[in-house]
Amino acid sequence: MQSTSAAIDAGNPSYSVSTGETDFFGNDRIANSVIDAGAFESSSAAAGDEAATIDGIKSSTENYVTLQTGVSGLFSSIYAYEDNHFVYVYAEYSGTMPEYSVFVNTNSATGYQEVWTDKADYYVDGAQDLFNYYTGSGSWPFDPDNSVMTVKFIKTDSTVEGRIPKYALGIGETGTIGLGIEGYNSSWTSIGSIPVQDDPMVYLTLDGGSEAGSLSIDGIKSPVEGYTALVTGVTGNAFSSVYGFVDAEYIYVYADIANDSLREYDVYINTNSSTGEQYFWTDKSNYYIDGNYNQLSEYTGSGSWPFVESSNSTGIEFVMTPSAIEGKILKSLIGVGSSGTIGLGIEGHTKAWGSSLGGAPSNGNSMVYLSLAYSGSRAAGAGLEESSLPAEPTFMMYPNPVSENLNIVHEMKDSGPMKVSVIGLDGRLYFQKELELESGAYQHQIPVHNLPKGIVLVQVQTKEETITQKVIIR
Known part of the structure; x- marks a missing residue:
């Protein structure tokens, strides 16, 4: 949860914590005198900056910091943020851009001055996810490091988004790093950059980020993964x-x-x-x-x-x-x-x-x-359709990640209400619906294409049980 979240201390002030009760990440259910709204307490170590889903979308669960906007030319804006393991970069552009490179200055004076007044120590070939380091020799003084396998970038028709591992950049939890992105045509001739040529790079201040992590294959066993x-x-x-x-x-x-x-x-x-x-x-x-x-x-x-x-x-x-x-x-x-x-x-x-x-x-x-037993995955939607199933008792949510429709399969042991809620990691309620159901097995299909991209919590409540699980919406 961000330190500025409106959910902090916004819960019921008279709420009494049950013995052993924790928030979603297993931390104290009340950190201060009043419970926070939502599934997390603001003290939760894992509820900080959520790792970006590299999909070309700057979603509400990703804590991007604006580095520069309103630029004329190929690129119009650039954003960035960090967690404990990665630096994340997002930029918006217009037109046709077959190739692009992301340059990083880790405050060394020995790097290569490409387009900006600052010198780059590293660059990433975005189309190839190829990490390169400055060597100081040759007309193009960079060599690839194929051992860096967790670089990941994606380009849409109007955005680029990606991540660079901190260990490869040799940076930690303090200091600043300079960033710049240059675009090229198919012949690798420059067609524009952000910042524009001869301006300084834009700088991101490092504060260590959080251990929130993500469900992505990134070589990190993060708290949101169920290992x-x-x-x-x-x-x-x-x-x-x-x-x-x-x-x-x-x-x-x-x-x-x-x-x-x-x-x-x-x-x-x-x-x-x-x-x-x-x-x-x-x-x-x-x-x-x-x-x-x-x-x-x-x-x-x-x-x-x-x-x-x-x-x-x-x-x-x-x-x-x-x-x-x-x-x-x-x-x-x-x-x-x-x-x-x-x-x-x-x-x-x-x-x-x-x-x-x-x-x-x-x-x-x-x-x-x-x-291989699987008890379900998570997601949510703007509508809810139901159909009775002659199935054995079960509970399942699938697929996960999901981009179009999430299926929820469950059994009602007795007739009564069922409530489905979709909650953001900041405690925001995106969706909620209640149904009155007879006993039996049911399948619900929920469209999710109009919900924010990223990780959400889905809570299914009946008289018998409450199940809260996580899902990635792409």
Whole structure:
């Protein structure tokens, strides 16, 4: 929650906290003398700057600071903010811009003076998500750093938005950084910039941001992600721990790196078949993923290496930072749903698939197992349609993330009211509707296309229970 939020101390002044009651992130339910309105208290460590969803939209849940507006030319405005791990940049432009670069000055006097009076220490090729650092040699004194995998930018017809990891910039929680964006035609000839040529860069003051994080694949195990520890305390291997969680569509994996020599890694998956390859663990693998190239391979049972690359790896996304790897796997690619379990194991290697650095779990141990059971995801909408279902008792919200329609499947054990509420992370109520329902199973479809993009909370209340969950609206 922002320090200026109207929700602070705006709740019922006579509210009495029950024993053990907390806010949504597990912090004290009342920080001062009066409860805040909404799901968070202003003291919540995780309720600060929400990490940007890189979608080209400057949404209300993203705390962008205006750096410059009203500029004439290709770009009209530029905004930025930070959290503990990333610097986020957003800019608006008009016309045609096939290529663009984002330049960053970390207050070094040795960088390259490109368009502005300030010298750039780094630049990002936005179309390629390619991070480059200043070398001081050659006519174009920058070299790419392909190890920086968590840079992410997107360009729409009128905006660009992206993130740059702080560790790659060598910055922390204090100081300032200069920013500038230059656009090019298809021949890489400059067609404009913000700030305009010969003006100083615009500067963002760093204050450390927050640990709020996001649900994106960014190499950060943030508080808003539902990771469960599968194995920790592994020693003498490439990874010290593995975490996982699932939603309706994906399996998410996170692992802490424990060896500085790690350059390549594989994720092995056992879908409970006994016919896979026993490679590193006592369990047999039906699939493996080359994490560096997001390539899925399937077990074939033939040859010295009995795996073959899958023709479809869409839905596989992994990244690596100096301290962790994180990724997601589309369930349908490996033939699993929302029941049963899968085995997971991760092995690391030195550069160019040299020596094995071991894995997690350790060699000779069983894989770690993640339940595929899924209790639902989150979202909301401006309308609510219902239909009775002859289904077994269940509760589910899907898909997540969602851009068009969210489905809520649930059972009413007894007749009575059901209320659906959609709440922003700042406590703002976006949507609420009540229905009187008979006992039975129901499915509701909620359109979300007209709601703000970003993370919201969806609360479903009946006489029997109250369920509050999070969802990304894209």
